[in-house]
Amino acid sequence: MTEATALSHAAGDSGAAKHAFPSSKLLDAYRWMVLARVTDERCLSLQRQGRIGFYAPLSGQEAAQVGAAYALRPEDWVFPAYRELAVALVRGAPLRSVFDQLVGNSTDLVRGTQMPNHFSFRSQNFVSASSPIGTQITQAVGAAMAAQRRHDSIVTITFFGDGATSSNDFHAGMNFAGVFRTPTVFFCQNNQWAISLPREKQTRSPTLAEKALAYGFSGVVVDGNDLGAVYAAVAEARQRAANGDGPTLIEAQVYRFGPHSTSDDPRRYRPEAQVTEARQRDPIQLLKARLLAEHLLDEPGDAKVWEAARQEVVRAFEQAEQAPPIEAATLFENVFAEPTPRLKEERSEYEALVRDGVVKP
Numbered sequence: 232m233t234e235a236t237a238l239s240h241a242a243g244d245s246g247a248a249k250h251a252f253p254s255s256k257l258l259d260a261y262r263w264m265v266l267a268r269v270t271d272e273r274c275l276s277l278q279r280q281g282r283i284g285f286y287a288p289l290s291g292q293e294a295a296q297v298g299a300a301y302a303l304r305p306e307d308w309v310f311p312a313y314r315e316l317a318v319a320l321v322r323g324a325p326l327r328s329v330f331d332q333l334v335g336n337s338t339d340l341v342r343g344t345q346m347p348n349h350f351s352f353r354s355q356n357f358v359s360a361s362s363p364i365g366t367q368i369t370q371a372v373g374a375a376m377a378a379q380r381r382h383d384s385i386v387t388i389t390f391f392g393d394g395a396t397s398s399n400d401f402h403a404g405m406n407f408a409g410v411f412r413t414p415t416v417f418f419c420q421n422n423q424w425a426i427s428l429p430r431e432k433q434t435r436s437p438t439l440a441e442k443a444l445a446y447g448f449s450g451v452v453v454d455g456n457d458l459g460a461v462y463a464a465v466a467e468a469r470q471r472a473a474n475g476d477g478p479t480l481i482e483a484q485v486y487r488f489g490p491h492s493t494s495d496d497p498r499r500y501r502p503e504a505q506v507t508e509a510r511q512r513d514p515i516q517l518l519k520a521r522l523l524a525e526h527l528l529d530e531p532g533d534a535k536v537w538e539a540a541r542q543e544v545v546r547a548f549e550q551a552e553q554a555p556p557i558e559a560a561t562l563f564e565n566v567f568a569e570p571t572p573r574l575k576e577e578r579s580e581y582e583a584l585v586r587d588g589v590v591k592p
């Protein structure tokens with residue numbers, strides 16, 4: 232018997248009948264989205280000032296990330312790419328820790344051992360950001376298989392982009408997930424670009440979601456600018472996974488407003504008019520309109536939300552910048568439980584250089 236799999240288009244709040252975003256939490260979700268946007272704008276500016284080294288902005292993807300994060304449970308595991316700042320924040324990652332990592336100071340949770348913007352948060356089950364495209368996908372499936380064997384009732388979710396659907400790991404991960412019916416949610420943020428490669432050059436498939444059908448499970452296309460629609464889609468996929476009914480691929484259609492990263496200049500490959508048009512459906516403005524219509528927010532209240540976010544960002548960054556720099560000797564720590572002979576040798580050489588005043592500790 233073959234099981235029915237389906238491609239569905241979750242339109243607006245239709246799917247929300249079953250999984251409506253709780254009204255009481257809408258304003259909080261908005262605050263997270265605004266905080267993410269303000270952090271984004273600040274980070275682009277800080278990188279230009281040379282105060283952080285690198286950053287990958289998420290502007291335009293706030294509803295997709297916040298909506299998905301709200302549909303998860305604390306015990307679930309997140310396997311992100313490198314653009315999922317808002318997911319981390321909603322799960323409780325402190326903004327200060329985000330900045331500590333971007334600065335690479337002595338309070339950086341990963342002690343300067345990762346490239347900037349590659350944070351991980353153990354307490355939030357938020358695995359280290361993956362820059363090699365797609366690697367987090369197979370890891371999420373592997374972790375889900377482990378959970379199945381241990382009878383842990385958790386779900387793993389992996390975030391990736393449209394470009395990642397061309398990676399080997401996407402196909403290997405999807406295949407294993409389908410065969411073993413793993414409790415995995417594949418969350419693709421189709422932001423229309425993979426650096427300078429447009430979506431239409433990525434695949435001939437009309438949607439990315441339909442790729443799930445070939446692996447024997449369902450795919451859903453969702454408006455990624457609509458917080459409620461994303462929440463409903465992920466809540467449903469999560470429930471299916473937790474019930475032992477297998478994985479789901481969700482394609483959240485969004486648009487990347489900013490550059491791919493601080494190393495990119497999108498004016499060289501995409502027309503400004505496309506960005507202007509996409510900004511007409513800015514997820515933050517869409518949610519604001521809903522909040523105003525439902526009398527959950529007014530204009531003065533909105534101004535306060537933005538001001539509070541700005542103050543929080545300035546304060547958290549100041550603290551991170553003022554924290555002492557990381558000691559260079561940490562270079563030799565935290566990689567091997569027992570330092571290798573070569574590492575010991577390098578450490579002695581380094582200590583001699585410090586003793587002779589050639590380098591600062």
Ligand SMILES: Cc1ncc(C[n+]2csc(CCOP(=O)(O)OP(=O)(O)O)c2C)c(N)n1
Pocket residue numbers: 312314362363364391392393394395396422424425426487491
């Ligand atoms: C295996 C691998 N190949 C190429 C790259 C270079 N690279 C970095 S980001 C990127 C585009 C990814 O696009 P997408 O998956 O759509 O995610 P987005 O950046 O748009 O969120 C590429 C090709 C890489 N990091 N890893």
Ligand SMILES: [Mg+2]
Pocket residue numbers: 392393394420421422423424425426
């Ligand atoms: Mg993309």
